[in-house]
Amino acid sequence: MLDDLKEEGIVNKVGGRFKLSALIQKRMVMLNTGAKPLVEVRGGDKMAVVLREILEDKIYLDASGAVQTHGVPPENIARRAMLGDVSAHMTED
DSSP: OHHHHHHHHHHHHHTSHHHHHHHHHHHHHHHHTTOOOSSOOTTOOHHHHHHHHHHTTOEEEOTTSOEEETTBOHHHHHHHHHHSOGGGGOOOO
16 A cells, blocks of 8 residues: 555656656666766665656656756756766756
8 A cells, every 4th residue: 555655656746657657768768878876776776766866856857758857957967977976966946
């Protein structure tokens, strides 16, 4: 029951199961191609990283379906990821 409530919470946060699936898939591709995680997760499990990023409002899908991060301009994500931890540059909205 608790797991079902957690699942519904993340689905509602993103705006539906399709958007959640798309966000997870796109962010996993980003992480697998060298993007730095915006949160730390023990063990480095990428799925856990993505879910935590969503729950902590670090990432979202914009109107065009692209992954966006709060406080980091999209054009700077890759450059900042190569230079170090992106989360150090984030600001609250």
